Every structure is written in C-alpha cells, then in structure tokens.
Amino acid sequence: MDRARLEQLLGVPAAEVTGLGTSHAWSLWRVVLADGREVFVKAADERSGVFAAEAAGLRWLADGPVPEVVAADDRLLVLPWLPSEPPSPGVAERFGRELAALHTVGAPSFGASWPGFIARLPLDNTPADRWPHWYAERRIAPYLRLAAPYLDPAETRLVERVMAEIETLAGPAEPPARIHGDLWSGNVLWSAGRAWLVDPAAHGGHRETDLAMLNLFGAPHMTRILASYQEASPLSPGWRARIPLHQLHPLLVHVALFGSSYRGAVVEAARAALRASG
Template sequence: MTVRELLGVRVERVTDLGSSHSWTLHRAALADGREVFVKAAHGRGGVFAAEAAGLRWLAGAGPDAPVPEVLAADGHRLVLPWLPAEAPTARAAERFGRDLAALHAAAPDAFGAPWDGFIADLPLDNTPDPGPWPRWYAERRLAPFLRRAARDLGGDGVRLVEKVIEGIDALAGPPEPPARIHGDLWSGNVLWTGGRAMLIDPAAHGGHRETDLAMLALFGAPHLQRIVAAYDEAAPLADGWRERIPLHQFHPLLVHVALFGSGYREQAVAASRAALALPP
C-alpha cells in the first residue's frame, strides 16, 4: 500500500533522505499539515513488522515511554511522525536516564519477544524463554552470530567466542529479571527532540537492562555519564556492571562482523578478551 492508502491522507511532497541497509528513507508532507518519516522497501516486510511491533511494545511501558507512535506499517512501509532533531543537552540526558530506567522497569514475563526479531536486516531468534538470561543470551544471540561471523573471525577468534559461551554463567553477574529493552541502543538510534531523547530503530525484546547501557557506550553517546548517573539513581545497577560492559557489547560487535566483515574483527576479539578478563 502507498502512504496515502495507509494513512487515508494525500501526500503533497516527498523528500528523499538516502538509504540504510536494504530500505530507503523519506520525509513526507501530508495534506492535513502533518509531516511523517517513511521507511520503504520491497520484500522486507518482516523487518518493518518487527520494528512496528517493537515500538508498540516499548510504548506499552507507559504514556511517557520515549518512543514515537507507529502511524502505519505494512510489508513495504513504516510510517512514523516526523520529529525534528536538536542538539542534546545535559538536562535532556538526565531525563533520558530516568526514562530508560522506567522503560526497563516495565518488565515483560520472559526474555525474548512474541514476534520474529531483526537487527538491521539480519534475523534475531526472539523465542520467549523464562531464563535465566545467560543461557538465553548465549543460545539466542551469541551462538547464531558466531556462525554468521566465523569466517571473518578466524580460528582464534571463534575459540574466544566459544570460551565466552562456555563460561557465560560465571561472566553474567547477579541474576536479573527480564527488562523491556530497546536492544540496539547505539547513539545513532537516539533522536534528541523536544527536550528529551526518543528511541528509534529498535530490536526490542525482553533482555538484560545492562545491554542497553553497554550499547550506548559502544560508539559513544553524548552526555553518557549524565545518562548513566541518572539511570543509576533511579534504578541502581548491580555491582560490577562496568566490568560486564564488554560482554553486553559482544553481540552487537558480532552483528557488525556478520554485516560488514573483518573490519570489526579486532573490536569483537577485544570484547571477548575483556569479557573473559584476559590481557589484551
């Protein structure tokens, strides 16, 4: 269906914004005065269905959840409100920390999610599982992407990943209940707008709350220390969480190896060594 058919409103102008992975990005002005953001692709319906389901599920955390409304979605398009970007401020970062803590606290019943997941355009096994989290993470996140990334990791890299999987119970820290997490929360998926942070492009699922914080640190987020401090004040983190950051960054780095090849191998290997507390 076209955007007009999905929304029931005439589209007056479309501005192309480039592409990402296997879809294109657009800004559209509607006859009723609204502007919307549109992702479009052919044959990628599962990706948009997962993103729409994830955004709606995150919004279910409460009326102030930091996610945009899904205006429409089908197999070829996802339509969201257009949100003008602005520079992040310290005050907005502190609010983000509190908002993220509240989002995580709206706990689901299990790890995983009741829909087929994607990260970028790679599938994620979201099979719901009561846990514990370490085995779920090893079986549903690390092992599948080890198979995808094995060629670029090489033999030594594969053996390090296997050691992380084998030792996951000892590496994962104190038990945590499932949290309602974004799942791909690098800084590019944080949109600063209206004096706050809004979360976009989720790989949402019931997961470990430290995963979202580790993702924010992976490629650097503005005012990260303020975000984490506000989060920790609202929902104190378990002892040793900083030492576990590499463990939680390990899956997204394997994803990057699977997507982009050996250019991310050294980061993935370094994360595995750090998770195992091995010297560099």
C-alpha cells in the same frame, strides 16, 4: 517509495515527498501530508518482516520515549517526523530516568512473542526464563556462525569460551527488562526536549545490554545519562566490567554485516569479558 501505497495506507494525499537516502535495504523519506502533518517513512521493495518487527517493538516500548507508529504494513513504516535539536545535559538526565523506568516495566520472559530483526538480520526471540544461556544461544551463537568467515579458528574458540563460561560471566541474576535491544547512539533522536528511541530490536532482555550499547560508539552526555539512570534504578555491582560481554553480540552483528573491520573489536570484547571473571 510507492507513493500511491503510502497514500492508501494513510488515507491522506502526500503534498511533498523528500528523499533522505538509504539505510541497509530501505529508502528513507520525509513526507508532508495534505493535512499538514509531517511524517518519516521507511520503504522496502520486498516483504521481509522487518517493519512488522519494528512496529511491534515500538508499540511494546510505548511506556518509554518512543514515537507512535502512525501506520505500518509489510513494505512501509510511518512514524511522526521528529526535528532534531542539539542534546543538552538536562535532556540527557531525563533520558537516563526514562530509560530506567522503561526497563522497570519488565517483560514476561527473556525474548519476545514476535520474530525479531537487528538491522536486516533475523533475531531469534524464542522466550526463556533465564538470561545467561538465552544470551549465549540466541544472541552470540547465531552471529558467531555468520561472523566465522572473518575470524580465525583461535578467535572463534575465544568467543566459544565466553559462551561456555556465560554463567560465571553474567553477574547477579536479574528479571527480564523491557529493552530497546539495539540502543547505539544513532538510534537515539534528540527532539522536542526529549531523547526518542527508534529502530528497536525490542525484547525482554538484560537492562545492562541497553547501557552497553550506548557505551559502544559513545552517546552525548553519557556520564549524565548513567548518573540519572543509577539514581533511578541502581545497577548491580560489577556492571562496568560486564559491558564487553553485552557488547559482544552487537559487535558480532557488525562483523556479519560489514566484515573484518570489526574483527579486532570482537576479539577485544571477548578477552575483556573473560578477564572480568578473573
């Protein structure tokens, strides 16, 4: 990390800098500033637009439980330091209610007004008025192309069939929700009696997408989260059967990033999505 660049960006000297490792192409740091504040810093060696997209997403999600953006430029993203604590059932229930409230804020359209990223991959946020074909064209098709070297032709055709039948598979129409977009459990930080959302791929999307992501790798007290969400904002009938459809995008992203270890999960999600229509 360029310490001088950070100090210039914040206008405060850094008293203590601790490395936390790396994530994708970025280094992670805990910094104690001379004024006593503690901040979390992501640093990149190259300009890519990732931090601009993340900062835009966090600011756009400000009605929900997200940390403020302390500062950002094309190589640094600075957030408050959030000391972790064990998740409790009560905090999980609060999270469910707050996530429902955030989704209800809504969005002007599906997509967003800024270029997006998910991890280090570009995310096409071109706006659209209807979700099914937007999801097929902007969230499945690009990552199917990237994942194709790890899939055999029959498996690629299976995912293409999901895209072709998307209108039937999508369920009841819903207005655009204000969603995190990459809400796996690692992007939920439990701190200060709250669940904080970080590392967003924020956009106007389908609210079931965030819940499907939480289900993908498991989240603490998931039953409590869902129950309080449902109480605050009931989901449309059949939402559980549509979970694999919403998981297909992040699973294709994982194949594109990490290779064939996620191939089986993609195939099973596609089959399950198609079964749900039967």
